[in-house]
Amino acid sequence: MATEVEENVPTVDPWGAVEEVGGEESMQLVSLDVTEVKLFGKWSLNDVEVSDISLVDYIAVKEKAAKYLPHSAGRYQQKRFRKATCPVVERLSSSMMMHGRNNGKKLMAVRIVKHAFEIIHLLTGENPVQVLVNAVINSGPREDSTRIGRAGTVRRQAVDVSPLRRVNQAIWLLCTGSREAAFRNIKTIAECLADELMNAAKGSSNSYAIKKKDELERVAKSNR
Numbered sequence: 322m323a324t325e326v327e328e329n330v331p332t333v334d335p336w337g338a339v340e341e342v343g344g345e346e347s348m349q350l351v352s353l354d355v356t357e358v359k360l361f362g363k364w365s366l367n368d369v370e371v372s373d374i375s376l377v378d379y380i381a382v383k384e385k386a387a388k389y390l391p392h393s394a395g396r397y398q399q400k401r402f403r404k405a406t407c408p409v410v411e412r413l414s415s416s417m418m419m420h421g422r423n424n425g426k427k428l429m430a431v432r433i434v435k436h437a438f439e440i441i442h443l444l445t446g447e448n449p450v451q452v453l454v455n456a457v458i459n460s461g462p463r464e465d466s467t468r469i470g471r472a473g474t475v476r477r478q479a480v481d482v483s484p485l486r487r488v489n490q491a492i493w494l495l496c497t498g499s500r501e502a503a504f505r506n507i508k509t510i511a512e513c514l515a516d517e518l519m520n521a522a523k524g525s526s527n528s529y530a531i532k533k534k535d536e537l538e539r540v541a542k543s544n545r
Contacts, residue, residue: 436511456521460530461487464541498529
């Protein structure tokens with residue numbers, strides 16, 4: 322026995338419009354909740370602020386750079402400055418794949434970063450992406466020295482550092498510091514990375530990156 326279909330049931334089309342309610346065609350827009358993109362499905366990227374005005378264009382976090390995973394398989398090395406558009410968390414993950422035995426192990430690097438972010442969130446209660454951004458801002462040297470001269474007579478000259486190089490060097494220093502701390506140590510690399518990021522975000526001299534940055538700036542100051 323066939324069941325009768327109720328007449329006044331609105332039919333909803335997938336584009337969010339309601340059609341034919343009670344026989345009359347009335348087009349009403351249905352509000353569709355757009356899900357917010359959160360890193361690893363946990364941490365919001367919309368409220369992350371880049372406090373240094375010179376690095377705003379070089380630390381990609383929001384809008385197009387908002388991803389669920391720091392693994393986009395993008396070809397950021399093909400063109401000059403394109404890597405500035407690479408999400409900063411993905412740049413950190415890629416930098417963790419250093420030394421021959423770790424080359425290409427992106428999933429392992431992503432797992433390390435995720436674990437480190439969990440530790441940061443537990444210890445500080447803050448958004449770990451914001452901690453990372455603060456660490457990158459604090460760890461990039463603003464002044465460096467270059468070699469000038471040829472064949473024997475070489476002297477060093479202080480130079481300003483471009484914003485992109487500051488970000489590049491900050492990420493490299495953070496990863497190198499955590500890798501060296503974890504080597505021949507009972508602590509895991511994720512714990513060492515979390516410690517490094519938290520110390521660098523606070524500007525603490527316990528951070529390898531902050532120590533190296535201060536050293537570079539001190540040498541540059543003496544060669545002005």
